[in-house]
Amino acid sequence: MTLSQERILATAIPGPRSQELQARKVAAVSAGVGTTLPVYVERAGGGILRDVDGNQLIDFGSGIAVTTVGNAAPRVVEAVQRQVADFTHTCFMVTPYEEYIQVCEKLAELTPGSHEKRSALFNSGAEAVENAVKVARHHTGRDAVVVFDHAYHGRTNLTMALTAKNMPYKHGFGPFAGEIYRAPMAYPYRWPGGAEACADEAFEAFVNTVHAQVGEDQCAAVLIEPIQGEGGFIVPPPGWLPRVAEWCRDNGILFIADEIQTGFARTGDWFACDHEGVVPDLVTTAKGMAGGLPLAAVTGRADVMDSVHVGGLGGTYGGNPVACAAALAAIETMEAEDLPARARAIEAAFVPRLRAIADRHPDRVGEIRGRGAMLAVELVSDGPGRTPDAALAGAVHRACSAQGLVTLTCGTFGNVFRFLPPLAIGDDLLSEGLDIFEAAFDAAASGKVD
Template identity: 75%
Template sequence: MAPRAFDERVSIDQNRRLVTSLPGPRSQELHARKNAAVSSGVGVGLPAYIEKAGGGILVDVDGNHLIDFGSGIAVTTVGNAAPAVVANVQEQVADLTHTCFMVTPYEEYVAVAEALAELTPGDHEKRSALFNSGAEAVENAIKIARTYTGRDAVVAFDHAYHGRTNLTMALTAKSMPYKHGFGPFSPEVYRAPMAYPLRWPTGADRCGDEAFQAFVDMVHTQVGETNCAAVIIEPIQGEGGFIVPPQGWLSRIADFCREHGIVLIADEIQTGFCRTGDWFACDHEGVVPDLITTAKGIAGGLPLAAVTGRAEIMDSVHSGGLGGTYGGNPVACAAALGAIATMKETDACARAKQIEALFVPRLEALRSKYDVVADVRGRGAMLAIELTAGAGDLTPNPKATAAINAYCHSQGLVTLTAGTFGNVFRFLPPLSSPDHLLTEGLDIIDEAFASVLG
């Protein structure tokens, strides 16, 4: 039987429509209330307040239909209010909303753990623990790795993003806005160079070999292999700018970790659940991490996260050492089971590859036309372009990036920027987006470049 189409049963009209300028008057009223009631530390990219969404469209309180190229930062992979997610949540919320799994457990938590054991890389025996957010998952993965190895040190990479808790801020590379003013941070965190082909000093052709050797040298001289509990890596970096390391680099990192008894943690919080055209980005090279952290796309918009890994590592923690009041909430677990069922029924991995095939020629055309577009990269429906000064000058160009982003927002296209230098556009459309919306969004991006760059 052919996979079910993603756009079946979407009730919202799948067409961009602007009835006011953005933000509209009702959104402006709400934003004034936000400024009076919400900490100014909580920023907003486009203050168009959304009241419903589905497919590839966000509908704001003024009736504007916006094209979504962000998925709430890779969360609504199966689309907002996906039917199976809604049905599962409605049924679950009528049965029970909470007991705390550590007090009186329930089947939904177990079912999610079973699904993760089936879907994550590797055929070894696995265990999972469920949490609320990606940062919680990363923090607990580090705890587990330290317990299992009896070691303290953790190695992360340049341009990494792993969260906003104290430990995950230490792992995160970028200061503003994630770390500035919030220290001191957790100790025994070390940073290795990232294999960043565009910006590797001796060129992309030498990046893989030299970046791997720099990693090995750093671990040996600054950490000591026998002191290293874990290496944590995003297979494709997220907030850092969708940096895709050279083929084979990740496999060599995995081999090094295995040789020295170091736990390899794959942070697949942004890359996971079909986003890159595989269930997980590690699958692209057949890399099997010891632990994998997931969140974002796992539950169709509800807060859920997980650490999944080798049974002997996960079971090394004493009873009661992992958990949390809300971790693995039954409603969020029901949503996750609906999201996973949707991904299977629609062949979401294939859909991500179709989106890549639609986007990449258009993004490459921008690179051919505008010399400020220095790179087109990514996989599946996780794609990016990096803007620089142009004409071979790799000086980051955040000013043009911000101007193009603002133009897109004004035209009802929700775009996201990223990158250590604020000069990367990242594209994360819901896999439920119909092709005509994706094409129209790309047309707006063309218009934005023409308007800003001439």
């Protein structure tokens, strides 16, 4: 790797060149497209982002869980260069190509369950979710779709309806698609009856919601992130997800797992559903699958996927050959380097450090949660009172940014700090990044930074 794996602060963050580019961005790009950290990247790899001012930042965000194998993984680079030289597009629906089939074969092999499967490829996670809902409705002949509090499924009209959070994702963009119903999420930290009661009470609440508001025989699908992403990295209690999947099977309802953020080694398994042996009828994937190139998929039971009429699924760019080549190379990298194990090692490195912070600030750290290299800290202002503290999350984020650590926040209340480092990151950078986060947290919690 030619990009040195070290943090370098050559200027203030952001530097003068980035500030110039940000002024051009404001003049040319819609104000609706936000920027978390206006540092303009010119090169990246491993765990480092190098900006136009010569700063090298440690990456704890992976472009929101996309660059799992790194920003310039050698196998991905070679595969993309080779494919670009061959051809960039023909449209699989017009004149197909082998790379699309190879990706679908790999998805059949890796996704949960040993049953016969089929896949269709798309461009983005939102497209995958939309098409999973289309397939479910077509197969079942039913209209209703059940989702959960705190869910995030995308920014298109249908996926905005599926997403729970209003600002910034839904505000002012309605009316939204109909026949979407929302059930309480099994959120142990904030469950009214307490974490110990969450599994049973949340399952009962889910069943009652579907029965009362939808009717089991009207429900096409239940759609859920096995670990919720934007909603706050919410991990349901053990046993809850398998019970929901089993209840769906018993009632002829398709169980759709949105593994767009959790899939492809991120949580320490190939897919988050694998942790409890849950086998979805349909699974949506994107993000980490293709090493940074836009590719998404719906994979599911062969009888369900094949029930759609010819021409009912597709899209001009869906399964682009360059993106498919990148995905095959990224998956090869994940297998060759055992990246699920790497994700578990990252969890083992992070959790003791985060617990030490919680021990020092018991009234500010509500919960540490997550799995693998998908971890989070929920911040509160009053300990047992559990009042969300978005201001503290923002202060820590700004302090980390100033020291060259790229971080992300999330959560319905904006108070969750999330960690999504590339699985290609080295241990030294992980440790240094945690040092920066720890110092930023200590300073912000004591009021030393705004």
